[in-house]
Amino acid sequence: SQQGEEDPQALSIQEGENATMNCSYKTSINNLQWYRQNSGRGLVHLILIRSNEREKHSGRLRVTLDTSKKSSSLLITASRAADTASYFCATATKTSYDKVIFGPGTSLSVIP
Amino acid sequence: EAGVVQSPRYKIIEKKQPVAFWCNPISGHNTLYWYLQNLGQGPELLIRYENEEAVDDSQLPKDRFSAERLKGVDSTLKIQPAELGDSAVYLCASERQGPQRNTGELFFGEGSRLTVL
Numbered sequence: 001s002q003q004g005e006e007d008p009q010a011l012s013i014q015e016g017e018n019a020t021m022n023c024s025y026k027t028s029i030n031n032l033q034w035y036r037q038n039s040g041r042g043l044v045h046l047i048l049i050r051s052n053e054r055e056k057h058s059g060r061l062r063v064t065l066d067t068s069k070k071s072s073s074l075l076i077t078a079s080r081a082a083d084t085a086s087y088f089c090a091t092a093t094k095t096s097y098d099k100v101i102f103g104p105g106t107s108l109s110v111i112p
Numbered sequence: 113e114a115g116v117v118q119s120p121r122y123k124i125i126e127k128k129q130p131v132a133f134w135c136n137p138i139s140g141h142n143t144l145y146w147y148l149q150n151l152g153q154g155p156e157l158l159i160r161y162e163n164e165e166a167v168d169d170s171q172l173p174k175d176r177f178s179a180e181r182l183k184g185v186d187s188t189l190k191i192q193p194a195e196l197g198d199s200a201v202y203l204c205a206s207e208r209q210g211p212q213r214n215t216g217e218l219f220f221g222e223g224s225r226l227t228v229l
Binding site: 004030031033035041042043044045048088090092099100101102103104105107 | 116145147152153154155156157160168203205216217218219220221222223
């Protein structure tokens, strides 16, 4: 079963534009994470936001979390061709062992 | 530090044959995960270990899948017998425990791509 759902499923933008991806989830969480996966590779952790945080920045990445709406967004500013990848949100649910569940992902294409 | 190492990277087998995947997590990471990823989808949890204890194996199809982490370090995931629908990428990830709970940052290996013919 998957807890998170990313939106859109696919996104194509020009280099230099901003890319926004959204994630909605169903049950209460301890934290929410975003990962990137280049084609044929493993996932790479980008950023983690805890349930008591509302916004977090890391370089060109900005993540917001709205626990009342059970949603998060990932903004990549000034996109580059190298940002082309699939992006997944993952939630650590409030169980005794913080089960980490991934959404289906957003496929981002940045056109040079 | 060395990352999560998985082998083999690719495996092609006939249906009904057995297959095994190996994972060496990052040194000092107590938590180890096995995920299955189908093409175009997100990873789905198969099993999670805290040291040598399997704390969540509810998603593991136990009729044909088995896993072990005998000394709380390396882990193996086995499928016997493999079916056509098992074709997927099998990802291993590890996580460090913080003072009170897990840090929440998973480190993934490159994955083992299985093709069942």
